[in-house]
Amino acid sequence: MRTKIEVHEVTKAFASNKGRLEVIDSVSFAVRESEFVAIVGPSGCGKTTLLNLMAGFIRPDAGTVVIDGSPHSRPDSRGILISQQGSVFPWLTVRENLMFGLNGHAPAGNAGIADHYADIVGLKGFEDSYPHELSGGMLKRAELARALVVKPEILYMDEPFAALDALMSLRMRNELLRILAKERHTVLLITHDVEEAIHLADRILVLSSRPARIRATFDVPFSHPRRLSSAAAQELRTAILRELGVDETGDDDACPAGPG
Amino acid sequence: MQRLKESLPALAVIAVLIAAWWGAVIGTHSLIFPTPWAVVTGSWELIENGTLWQHISASLMRVGIGFGLAVCVALPLGLWMGWMQGAYRTLNPLFQMLRPISPIAWIPIAILWFGVGDASPIYLIFISSVFPMVVQTTVGVHTIEKRYLRAAENFGVSRRTLFTRVVIPAVLPQIVVGMRIGLGVAWLVVVAAEMIALHSGLGYMIMDSRNAGNRYDLVIAGMIIIGLIGLSLDRLMRSLERMRSVRWRYAH
Numbered sequence: 001m002r003t004k005i006e007v008h009e010v011t012k013a014f015a016s017n018k019g020r021l022e023v024i025d026s027v028s029f030a031v032r033e034s035e036f037v038a039i040v041g042p043s044g045c046g047k048t049t050l051l052n053l054m055a056g057f058i059r060p061d062a063g064t065v066v067i068d069g070s071p072h073s074r075p076d077s078r079g080i081l082i083s084q085q086g087s088v089f090p091w092l093t094v095r096e097n098l099m100f101g102l103n104g105h106a107p108a109g110n111a112g113i114a115d116h117y118a119d120i121v122g123l124k125g126f127e128d129s130y131p132h133e134l135s136g137g138m139l140k141r142a143e144l145a146r147a148l149v150v151k152p153e154i155l156y157m158d159e160p161f162a163a164l165d166a167l168m169s170l171r172m173r174n175e176l177l178r179i180l181a182k183e184r185h186t187v188l189l190i191t192h193d194v195e196e197a198i199h200l201a202d203r204i205l206v207l208s209s210r211p212a213r214i215r216a217t218f219d220v221p222f223s224h225p226r227r228l229s230s231a232a233a234q235e236l237r238t239a240i241l242r243e244l245g246v247d248e249t250g251d252d253d254a255c256p257a258g259p260g
Numbered sequence: 261m262q263r264l265k266e267s268l269p270a271l272a273v274i275a276v277l278i279a280a281w282w283g284a285v286i287g288t289h290s291l292i293f294p295t296p297w298a299v300v301t302g303s304w305e306l307i308e309n310g311t312l313w314q315h316i317s318a319s320l321m322r323v324g325i326g327f328g329l330a331v332c333v334a335l336p337l338g339l340w341m342g343w344m345q346g347a348y349r350t351l352n353p354l355f356q357m358l359r360p361i362s363p364i365a366w367i368p369i370a371i372l373w374f375g376v377g378d379a380s381p382i383y384l385i386f387i388s389s390v391f392p393m394v395v396q397t398t399v400g401v402h403t404i405e406k407r408y409l410r411a412a413e414n415f416g417v418s419r420r421t422l423f424t425r426v427v428i429p430a431v432l433p434q435i436v437v438g439m440r441i442g443l444g445v446a447w448l449v450v451v452a453a454e455m456i457a458l459h460s461g462l463g464y465m466i467m468d469s470r471n472a473g474n475r476y477d478l479v480i481a482g483m484i485i486i487g488l489i490g491l492s493l494d495r496l497m498r499s500l501e502r503m504r505s506v507r508w509r510y511a512h
């Protein structure tokens with residue numbers, strides 16, 4: 001399958017009051033079309049910065065991000081970023097939020113398209129609700145639906161389900177897989193949850209603590225639906241955790257997690 | 261019934277104050293200071309001969325025009341200053357300096373420029389209510405959360421969509437707050453402005469009642485009416501806060 005995204009020796013540093021803060025150090029990898037890549041790493045290691053670089057919100061100091069063979073330097077609707085805090089507009093109804101990205105193209109059909117995606121994510125009947133009338137899980141669905149409406153080729157997801165409780169998070173993962181089976185997007189998912197990565201991804205990149213480098217890459221060879229309790233999945237989980245510096249025998253002191 | 265119960269203490273305080281006032285006037289045998297009953301009969305006199313409505317409508321008209329002009333200027337100006345860094349840096353220091361000048365201090369200049377007709381109080385109302393609304397609107401634009409602007413950027417929407425669907429709705433709650441402050445100030449100022457040199461309005465009515473024969477019953481009647489109208493104007497602006505398009509700001 002052809003290459004969709006190519007991250008080539010990307011480096012990024014920020015100015016801080018203690019001088020230059022190296023965040024990403026010469027990271028290179030490629031993502032194939034329709035591939036689901038999860039990125040895990042210690043907190044504060046620069047995962048979010050890497051995602052923002054790929055989506056075009058931040059320019060790298062060195063290196064390039066190439067999408068479909070051409071350099072990518074600014075955000076556009078081919079790749080939609082879904083952030084942890086969420087960005088569903090609280091002053092618009094669910095339908096208006098979903099229609100937002102369509103920007104007046106074919107306005108007659110817009111409401112129909114919006115309602116179709118509201119239905120897909122399970123928000124049927126809530127099209128006229130305001131975000132503050134929705135629960136946390138429903139808000140995530142609205143966010144996902146708003147991204148899907150513009151038919152993006154790439155979804156950048158930055159810990160999208162981290163704020164949800166465990167049960168809702170699991171349910172949203174299954175919903176996401178169900179939708180992806182139909183729509184075939186290329187997905188980059190940042191998560192601190194190794195199980196979530198194994199559940200969803202085709203490939204898992206493990207980042208080092210700051211400045212982020214790629215420490216290891218794991219293919220996830222299991223077909224969907226996946227059973228996380230299988231011996232092979234547990235083995236993979238242990239191997240990834242070991243790369244993250246967590247020894248499952250109970251000695252967590254080796255964890256190299258950076259600050260917040 | 262529940263609401264009546266809740267407002268009972270407030271009504272009781274007012275009743276006690278009126279009783280104390282009444283007692284004090286009778287006790288001191290004052291010839292000038294009116295009893296509450298004299299205020300009631302005085303008010304009735306004004307209602308009957310129709311002058312009360314003339315004064316109220318004159319004041320409201322001046323507030324309506326002055327405040328309306330201020331809204332028309334303040335909202336675009338505030339949005340522009342909030343959005344354009346350069347406009348903010350250029351104009352904000354000037355506005356911050358003009359803002360603390362009391363509208364009363366403008367009265368001589370207003371009379372010099374506009375004479376003693378309706379234009380002077382309208383100008384004073386404009387000057388006093390435009391600054392709080394500009395400031396609130398600017399602050400509103402500055403406090404739009406980054407994540408919403410980022411999302412709009414991500415979807416690559418037109419500038420027009422960005423403004424009508426993101427910036428303006430995001431600022432609307434702040435605009436409503438600014439309008440509430442602005443109208444409150446406007447009502448304070450109209451009464452003061454009318455006390456100077458006019459022939460109508462509630463401010464004029466108060467001064468005229470005193471000058472034309474120490475009618476303090478009408479002075480106090482005027483004050484109470486000013487208070488009641490100010491209260492209803494504020495209620496009116498508060499009802500804007502319950503509009504569907506701004507309620508998100510207050511809902512949790």
